[in-house]
Amino acid sequence: MSTEKTEDKRHLRSVKTRQKLLDAAKNVFLVEGFQKATISQMIKQAETGYGTAYVHFQGKEDLLSVLMENVMEQFYEIATISFLPESKEEAVRTIRQQCLAFLKLAEAERSMMQVFEQAIGISSVISDKWKAIREKFIQRISMDIAYSQKHGLARTDLSPEITARGWFYMNEMYLWEIVRHEHRQPVEEIADTITALYTTGLYK
Structure with a gap:
């Protein structure tokens, strides 16, 4: 597989992960409100790892x-x-x-x-x-x-x-x-x- 195709797949995966985190965050915020919502709830709902999540976002x-x-x-x-x-x-x-x-x-x-x-x-x-x-x-x-x-x-x-x-x-x-x-x-x-x-x- 060419380096370019590998990079494209990584980029697509990164974009999808970011969107999953945003979708999960929106759901958690709507249920919990800003104050009670936690980044842990969002990461769990997005089904991603902490390390991956913090690559995209610094916190809630x-x-x-x-x-x-x-x-x-x-x-x-x-x-x-x-x-x-x-x-x-x-x-x-x-x-x-x-x-x-x-x-x-x-x-x-x-x-x-x-x-x-x-x-x-x-x-x-x-x-x-x-x-x-x-x-x-x-x-x-x-x-x-x-x-x-x-x-x-x-x-x-x-x-x-x-x-x-x-x-x-x-x-x-x-x-x-x-x-x-x-x-x-x-x-x-x-x-x-x-x-x-x-x-x-x-x-x-």
Whole structure:
């Protein structure tokens, strides 16, 4: 067997083992929560050895960080929907669609998001990971605001970054309320209301 084929098999085995560990970690986190979950439970469920597991992940925080990235990438895909509006109406329509999709995804991913919220309050590693994810969203929103300002659709006296930060914080607050089952209004009504608040203040 050629060295190249051997390397390919090793790589494939490595990828499969990593995914097995992530799948097992997700199952354990969903059952036990972040605090009670242990790396031993995950390794046992993945049917792999400790040495092999630690080649891929340093511990349960590392596993949860990757799971958080994977889930939040779905949210980020919403934020990166093509935003090239030619009118205020088109901008508002797109922003409302993004907001609604973002909040509905919070509903769909509620169980895992509950684990993330618990971990953010306990682990500095996970808290820092969430802060980094938040900044990624804010920078993307800032770009969309700057585009609207450049094309004469939005007020230019407002800082794109400060405005983006305020908009994300509003969405984030409702995201966690939805995750905790604390929201009192339908998600559609929340999306309509906060989009109107945001766009009325920003767009001409």
